[in-house]
Amino acid sequence: MDLITQPWPWYVAGPLIGLVVPALLIIGNKTFGISSSLRHICAACIPANISFFKYDWKKESWNLFFVAGIVLGGFIAAQFLSANHQVKINPQTHALLQQQGVKDFNGLLPKDIFSFDELLTLRGFVFMVIGGFLVGFGTRYAGGCTSGHAIMGISNLQWPSLVATCCFMAGGFIMTWFILPYLLHL
């Protein structure tokens, strides 16, 4: 049981995530990808006569079941399969983040940034609302996210996916190294 409640190492988690690719192909000829679900939600709820959202989203409803499963899996893992402990990050990262203004290291997310109370502060707004917007806008513009491009696309040796993945990383490095220190001090 201890093995389960402890965080899983990369060499267990990574291959399991990789197996989602053949699993979805074999159970229903579906290609792994999560950000599409955001498009289907738009198409289902607020199509607003925009051509990008005029398609039969019901045909893609498997994707919505998949993401609903992720929510459920998150619940099960957090409720029944986890012991509460801090994420053991590199002490250097810890020290640096502390220096940059992060105070709460107790959970999976820093609660001094991500909470309903913080939503009305400038910093909270930037981290949750602006950040989320960039994720949704960027993934659709790029035609996929970490799952659709980095894992599914590269697994199928698609060079555009490799380009997209390099850009994901480049964007992340630019933000982390040059912009985030200022945002954390907002």
Added chain:
Amino acid sequence: MRNIKYLFAGLLFGIVLVKSEVISWFRIQEMFRLQSFHMYGIIGSAIIVGIISVIIIKRFNIKTISGEAIAIPDKKFNWGNVYGGLIFGLGWAITGACPGPLFAQIGSGFLVTLVTLLSAILGTWIYGLLRERLPH
């Protein structure tokens, strides 16, 4: 009902995301600061297993459980891969979550991530609205 199997697949995937701390904002910070191998190990080994699986499926002409031939659509390059990729990367480092982990965070009790998710849906919608005017 035939969609239940995808719910189950997502459930297992969600458990792995939480148990490996991929959904942790701190893990993403560590990754972008090049101070840990954890995330690189996960994404790298997932890709290797994915590549091998796709090779095996193609090589042995493996069919779906209902007997269909497996077809994986090609990804066509457009400049959105670059511009959108950079924009997503900027957001990923702020929220500490790509779309999969957003859903897993909500399930694991971070209800405030619902706000981030709604904002991501809005971002997708605005992309749809502006699509024809954006460079691709």
